[in-house]
Amino acid sequence: MSGPARMLGGGAPPQRSSDFKGSAKRLLGQFAPERATLAVMGLLVLLSVSMSVLGPKMLGQATDLIFAGYIGRQLPDGATREQVLERMRNAGDGKVADMLSGMDFTPGQGIDFGAVAQVLAVVLVIYALAGLTMLLGGRLSVRAINHTVFRLREQVEAKLARLPLSYFDKQTRGEVLSRVTNDIDNVGQTLQQTLGQIINSLLTIVGVLVMMFWISPLLALVAMVTVPLSLTVATRLGKRAQPEFVEQWASTGRLNSHVEEMYTGHALVKVFGRQKESAEAFREHNEALCRAGFKAQFVSGIMQPAMMFIANLNYVLVAVVGGLRVASGALSIGDVQAFVQYSRQFTQPLTQVASMANLVQSGVASAERVFEILDAGEQSPEPAVPQRPRAVRGRVELEKVSFRYDPDRPLIENLSLSVEPGRTVAIVGPTGAGKTTLVNLLLRFYETCGGRILLDGTDMAAMDREELRSHIGMVLQDTWLFGGTIAENIAYGAQDSTRSQIEEAARAAHADRFIRTLPDGYETVLDEDGTGVSAGEKQLITIARAFLSDPVILVLDEATSSVDTRTEVLIQKAMARLSHGRTSFVIAHRLSTVRDADVILVMEDGSIVEQGSHSELLEADGAYARLYKSQFAAAVVEVD
Template structure:
């Protein structure tokens, strides 16, 4: 397997490293350690007060029950005498039960004491709620800051990835990782982190209170815990691979949609709507199947955990009733314990029910980490060098390059270009013309030999310094959503004024058509350049290159997709732009290369001929064959 599928992490069936990826995701929170500890402290105190509540309410229940019992007994007697009388009458069961009740014969319910206890419980719950709100706000802040940093890391990583990564990756797949997967991580953390911490603290606090009230009942409540852990582990193991597949299918579907939307005109021209819809349906079906299986498997956890919780409740109620009957525990203590058993089971159920969210978030995190771990381009030299006087002299010395280690493309290529000269590069498709330019720009690194600019090895220069000296005008124009003025100004690394922008547009013969637009230079266009023609978009990119004022100019098939009139304008603009600059021109049009100082003919990654137009024609070699095949008809039309 090779290509994007291999690069994106292998087959969909491969199970992810849940534990490792989960730990790495949590490490993203580490820079906000102080906030995390504050949040944890607030959560501990909040849970502590919340856990104390049932015991306080149990005291109120005991007071009420003691008053009810005492009211029915004659005043003047004592608790001990009453119990002794019951035993003498043979009612040992009732005597045992009342032995655990703090009643006073003849005294009813002490509503003042009960009211004070309830006020204490209310205060505990109010403070617990306020601290829970503080913990929640801190949790949200930590999560948003962590996701903010993750987006920054991804953006920085994308700028460090080599061009080869984007050559192999589908754009929609990369966008899915940068947008959908990071959004899913944020949603997962927001919905689970605070609740998970609260649930775990509640489990610990409630368990401590349960052992304090009755170790026997606590052990009874713990009987179902191994069953809960077994269910969570089994369900999680079954559902995790489906979450991995779900997000892989999401990336593939996004890639297909992005490709079909970008090329929707071609899809219609070639009548491929049906095939496109069928592929969409296939990818959509795969996403549905993966999503259904993931949600169904993980969704089974909550009802199973509720079933276990009910078993726990029944066991505690039965054993607790027996302990009250024996007088070992009071009714209030059993009431508190039953609440604790519910509080104990509920966090376990909540943790289990969050498993699908956690698994989905970790699956997305692994996809983002795969991007962050992708092999980067070689870093710039520690001590970057710069030419003393940039003039545009380019030298290639025995340069070799291959995309695939087993398939050489360029071997032992040498070339010297003097400052200010125009070099035309021609040859059949796949000869290595564009690759040569990519090596000059350091989009790819040479596998052998060296390329130098004004005597300095480009490998010793920083990429920013190198590329700032080179202006490119490509066949595929690229514009972004914004005004035309902003698109032209994009060519300069410094702040430029409107006068400089308009001067660059005039030099590129773009000023005239720009002024005919509704808002002139302030006309807003989208990233596809809607509202302007292909030739006009090309003129805008040339104006952008003018503004960058490069030492070296690269023109890669810049006029291959425009009409003859626009081509004339573009040729004039490029002639002005290339004047006094070293220029590399990759083109098939005769008008582009006839006046070049040197014409290089490339075949199979090697320069097989070089010289002037007339010289190469008279030689009757590879250039002459290309001329006969590609240019003879064009010359006839011009003449």
């Protein structure tokens, strides 16, 4: 898809409701290879939580020791506990006696600091072990998550290699890049911040519930009164926030797509004075992202204060009922103290899980966008037993080939053609006639809708794509260079080439001269935009790359469109020399580049309307002659 088409088409993801449960389940399924690591992590977290929930109970015992010692010191020595309580009731202090009846004190004895120190030492050891096991569990969690995200990136990379060209024609580069980078990064960050904490919180809730029912079933039931309310609030806010997070990451993809397009075409934007329109479009995308992000964060941000309010209600209920139980002697002060801590430990994980809802929803929304790539339709599978020609000579046959991008709009219908080895075939015609489509079919970037294409008698559809393309060298109108030296760019299709072979290919493409004028020659480092060399020089490098790969078939799609007239003639001579023994397909709009072709095919509306040599087609005075005259109505200029 060309830049302007993408700018108008957008390639934005479809607006539909997200499948939170399905996507979350699928994301968790990515951890299947880490089952052993997660099992050990879960065991360590379980040990850590178990020790952590014992702490408040033991601290309650220390409180009871201190309070019992304080009370016992105030009472006369020599009497038993039961005698003291009886005297209090006889004296009219029945309520105080009821409260003290739940405590184990000895009249006349003060605080047993040795017993208190022993309890505190045990608590210290317990908390230290809890922290150590949690640290080890956290390390295993980080390991499992990083390995899972690593595999997810590998899956996406492998998937991109299996996607047909049609997928990339319908998606903007910025949108695809956003899913591959931003969304996967967000998935990783979400898992790092939530997975271990969620497991810890769930186990803490279970452990605390056990301890609460052990201390006082009545208080435990009181503490659980607010749980249904918490779940209702969390569920409703979660459902409300999830679509907003989906829209947030969709807006991020659209913004990235716009920025990528504007940066790639910044020269055209300035030349045509479209800076204001570009800035306005950016402002609209940015505002859309801001609105979506605000809605998502605001709705999910309500979660934590709402859960804190419910937790405070829980605290009030536990404090009131617990105080009454202490007053009646049913519980000791230490037990109520421990229970208050447990109630906090019970509501805190619920609050934490609720506060992580925005992270979880954001991560699942990103995972869903990544899964859309993984679920995209792939190119047809390779044949189980690939066929190959006995000898690859370069004979190409098209037998009644039909193709259409849109099922309702035919492009190529019943096209038949036979090209002998070593011949140069030029394909000309107006824009949209199907010239580049024909080349895409030869390379199996698209599959034919009807008919077949043969290479030396073997159906290309029955061949392995990689092997087929290894016999074809291609130079496109849009040059493509990667970050690296000029020598590395030329040797891209032939990694085992020697320096002398690279230089020979450069000389054949008439690139050697300008390369040697550069400060570092063949070791000059280029970025992916080829900054530092002109468009024509970049074209020469790509032509040298095609020559070095030594293909049986050469495909040149407007390969000389960016070079000057003299260089064009030099390249034509070099191509004539190097195409000996090779089958060449040349797509051109400038008819001066195809006059020496063995046969010229004139395409209109997906069909070959004329074929023959340059002179024969001019004599026929048909479609080719009209094209030729339209280009050379004023004068015909040749450069020798």
